[in-house]
Amino acid sequence: MTIPASPSGGVARETLLTAFDALLQPALFKDFGPNGLQVEGRPRVHKVVSGVTASLALIDAAIEVGADALFVHHGLFWRGQDGRVTGWMKQRLVRLLTHDINLFAYHLPLDAHASLGNNAQLAQRLGVTLFDPGEGRFGDQSLGFLGCRASSLAQLADHVKVVLGRSVILIGEGHRAVNRIALCTGGAQGYFEAAIAAGADVFITGEISEPQAHYARESGVAYIACGHHASERYGAPAVAAHVADQLDIEHLFIDIPNPA
Structure with a gap:
């Protein structure tokens, strides 16, 4: 311009x-x-x-x-x-x-922006390698992002905590290995079922509501809530x-x- x-x-x-x-x-x-x-x-x-x-x-x-x-x-x-x-x-x-x-x-x-938006910027800071948009989006209006980062669930949750400087809520077995990561920042707890359908091992977002804890336990897909504001800074x-x-x-x- x-x-x-x-x-x-x-x-x-x-x-x-x-x-x-x-x-x-x-x-x-x-x-x-x-x-x-x-x-x-x-x-x-x-x-x-x-x-x-x-x-x-x-x-x-x-x-x-x-x-x-x-x-x-x-x-x-x-x-x-x-x-x-x-x-x-x-x-x-x-x-x-x-x-x-x-x-x-x-x-x-x-x-939603592919490189400068909230999801992409959070993924960058967490060391999550995002998939190409064609295979790496999920949920309504394709706002959810998919990527990979090999880790145990407990190690990933600790990493998120350190990077964002705040405590997180973790639902899942900490010893379990995870690789396929779904992200949707802010108040995106309603995207969890779409993340499950997209084959995620773990979903990272800002908030968690009461039903998601049950979905995580019953589906075997882990859930990390790291704060609405913190995930969208x-x-x-x-x-x-x-x-x-x-x-x-x-x-x-x-x-x-x-x-x-």
């Missing part, structure tokens, strides 16, 4: 949006909320801050460092929301609008850094700790 020079510096907001859309292809996904520009801020962007969730803490941190734009995985608007601008929604919007900060949010497209900064480098603007990742 060729960016026209401008005496005012930075890039146009629309140029940044076009770059994000071209990379993440949001039109290909049926999602739970709007992807792209959720809150319009100043027309030119010099610095973009990335983070997992458009929380008040992240917005305030972005204001502190003089950001023109926020790029997040979890934005402000979701299908089925109340729609009234009160309470926490008012607080967040007031900060964004008062400081003229653009908010860009991409949910499922950020999970890597896609937003990877994408934002890539685009910021492409457009020659500044990027900073700010991680707001979250035990969930």
Whole structure:
């Protein structure tokens, strides 16, 4: 992409949006909320801050460092929301609008990107070699990723714990050897049965609900829940850094700790 020079510096907001859309292809996904520009801020962007969730803490941190734009995985608007601008929604919007900060949010497209998305970035950090997309995807909208990493289940769970810096929930016999690994970050516990059908030895995701513990024990496919936030810390900064480098603007990742 060729960016026209401008005496005012930075890039146009629309140029940044076009770059994000071209990379993440949001039109290909049926999602739970709007992807792209959720809150319009100043027309030119010099610095973009990335983070997992458009929380008040992240917005305030972005204001502190003089950001023109926020790029997040979890934005402000979701299908089925109340729609009234009160309470926490008012607080967040007031900060964004008062400081003229653009908010860009991409949910499922950020999970799905083949190299920079949440699943791919988590796999990279865990040393999981992903299969080609033709054979290495599963579940609704092909959001689940498949790969391999030979290990015992206990060793894998310990590795995940060390890499992500938090405790994990492990369902399965620790001594058992595993190789074929399914990943789907965040709240993807509903993808477990699809992972089983895809021939996984173990499923790694952010959360676990009550039924999955039973499915894991009864199916013989192990389950590792490593935290919704912890599993999704890597896609937003990877994408934002890539685009910021492409457009020659500044990027900073700010991680707001979250035990969930």
